[in-house]
Amino acid sequence: MSPEEKMRASAARYVRHGEQVHAVIGAQTKNPYLVVLVGFWYLLFNRYRMIVVTSERIAVLDADKVSFKRPRAVLYEHHRDTQLGPAAGRFWHKADFGDETLYVHRRFFNEIAKADLAVLG
Template sequence: MAIRDKMRANAAPVLQPGENVQAVFGAQTTSQYFALLSYWIILFTNAYRVVVVTDRRILVCRSGRLRMTPVNEVLRELPRHTRIGPPSGLWWRCDSLGERLYVHKRFHKDINAADGVAA
């Protein structure tokens, strides 16, 4: 099962009845570039987030410290018209979701798709 499929399936309990997922992507709270200084910084300060974009709202969910796919709780709910991107670079820094998140390039197409549907 692909990582996006796992995140989508794990997000099902936090959705409202009839709500459709348009995009889902993973993010983390600490830049991977800190690993150049020390791996321990990443290990103790990093936390993963799953961002679920539905037809009604955007959810930022806590995922934990070790794995990106579980959806443990909703940390933040944003209006659907919130613009997330445009992403760029290998690790893009996102400040539009209520906290500073770092998104890897493999999820940039999901952000562009979510912003495209909102427009």
């Protein structure tokens, strides 16, 4: 089972009845380049998020402090017509979600494109 499939499986309990999952995206709350400056202390300040894009909404889930693979709760939701991309950046994409800025790694850029394609039709 791939990491993306594991993420979809763990997010399944936060998906409402009748919703189809279009994309699952891992993200973090602090600038990833700060780890170079603060090292281990970065783990104290950073939080991981899982962005679940469904046919009805975009749900941002709180996850573990060390991984985005195990969600704990829905933090907030956005309208489905919200675009996440286009993903830009060599390694990280910076996305603003209301009061929170999230950083998405390059490995999820295809998921962002899939989510936006579902909006544009």
